[in-house]
Amino acid sequence: MKLLIMGSNGQLGNALMAEARSRGWQAHGADLPECDITRPESLHSTFSSAGAMDAVINAAAYTAVDAAESDAETAFSVNRDGVGELAGLCRQKQVPLIHVSTDYVFEGLKTSPYLPSDPVRPTGVYGRSKAEGEALIRDLLARHMIVRTSWLFGRHGANFVKTMVRLGKERSSLRVVDDQVGCPTYAGDLAAALLDVAAYGLQHQNGWGTYHYRNEVPVTWYAFARRILALAGAYEKLQVAEI
Ligand SMILES: NC(=O)c1ccc[n+]([C@@H]2O[C@H](COP(=O)([O-])OP(=O)(O)OC[C@H]3O[C@@H](n4cnc5c(N)ncnc54)[C@H](OP(=O)(O)O)[C@@H]3O)[C@@H](O)[C@H]2O)c1
Structure with missing residues (x-):
């Protein structure tokens, strides 16, 4: 299995790179400053240097929830427009995209667990930018999995x-x-789940869609x-x- 992992220097990206290595899979990591998903030419050059790949996993995102309120332009540029560029390139290259999203796409008032089929209703800039990024993927690319998670923590990052x-x-x-x-969801567990669903989708050419993944309690x-x-x-x- 050969993967392109976007956002490979982040909290989840590091866990994805480690998980891929532990399975003996090839993983080409990409992140700022060399690869900027908001710049199409930068994305093209990342795809070229990665070479042939089976799937792209996107952990790149603008994740500063509070700062997004006063920096909506950057949040939408990365989480909506950059994700749209990435999905468009995946379609062009005929590569599936496994994309990570967040519980912030919901308003958070439900008292039972949110289901993937629940309507999104983000209340802030970060949640809106992520929800609009999700929507672009659904519009542009049939072979996608959007995996929403919550309260991520890992060895790497804050x-x-x-x-x-x-x-x-x-x-x-x-x-x-x-x-x-x-x-709370451990980045190592999420990384393993993301590689599992990528492998499932590729093997069965099935299961594309939106999922929720979180640790138990x-x-x-x-x-x-x-x-x-x-x-x-x-x-x-x-x-x-x-x-
Ligand atoms: N953290 C959480 O609690 C949480 C909860 C639910 C869902 N999620 C989702 O999980 C995913 C991974 O989150 P994380 O905690 O691993 O985030 P993170 O540590 O902030 O990692 C994101 C990575 O993306 C990079 N990045 C930012 N803008 C970019 C751009 N324009 N082009 C390319 N790379 C860019 C960041 O680089 P810089 O650091 O240099 O900006 C960073 O390395 C995200 O989709 C996030 O929305 C996170």
């Missing part, structure tokens, strides 16, 4: 787990919200922080206050 471990060392007390529920941010701090051995000396 995430909630690392922030809590650091703050657990630096501070004597922490306050963490307890009114949002989600499913729903928790609040507060409960997640408690668990992280307990595992980091910092819980006893800390008070984690509910808000």
Whole structure:
């Protein structure tokens, strides 16, 4: 199996590269600054240097949820327009695209787990940009899988787990919200699932569409922080206050 992995320097991208290597698959990684998905000529040159490939996995994204509110132009440029360029090139090259998306495409008020068939209703710029990127893929490329995930954490890059471990060392007390529920998802597990679905789609030429992938247990941010701090051995000396 030969893959082109976009966003290979990011949190998930690193996990994808590691997972592909561990399976003995060939993986050509691409990321900024050499490869910019918003620049068609840059994408073309990445495809040329990658050579023949079985599938593209896209982990490249503008992921700064809060900053997106004041930088909508960049968020839409990467998460909608860049993704559209990528899907168009995949169609031209007749290569399937496995694309990663987010629970932010929903408004987040449902009290049971969201299903892939639920209508999207993003409330912020980041969620809208990701939802519009998804829509472009569906319009442009039949052989695609869009895999939405939530609360990602991995060995590489910044995430909630690392922030809590650091703050657990630096501070004597922490306050963490307890009114949002989600499913923390380990980047290594998601990477393995993405390679599995890519292999399935290629082998059976079937199963294209939209999926949700997350680790098992729903928790609040507060409960997640408690668990992280307990595992980091910092819980006893800390008070984690509910808000
Ligand atoms: N993190 C989460 O909690 C979470 C939750 C649900 C879904 N997701 C989705 O999961 C996917 C991976 O997220 P992640 O946490 O691995 O994100 P990440 O660590 O921010 O990685 C994204 C990568 O894409 C690169 N990138 C940004 N703009 C680009 C461009 N124009 N061209 C090419 N590459 C570009 C980034 O480079 P720079 O760092 O240099 O900008 C970075 O290396 C994304 O689709 C995200 O929407 C993430």
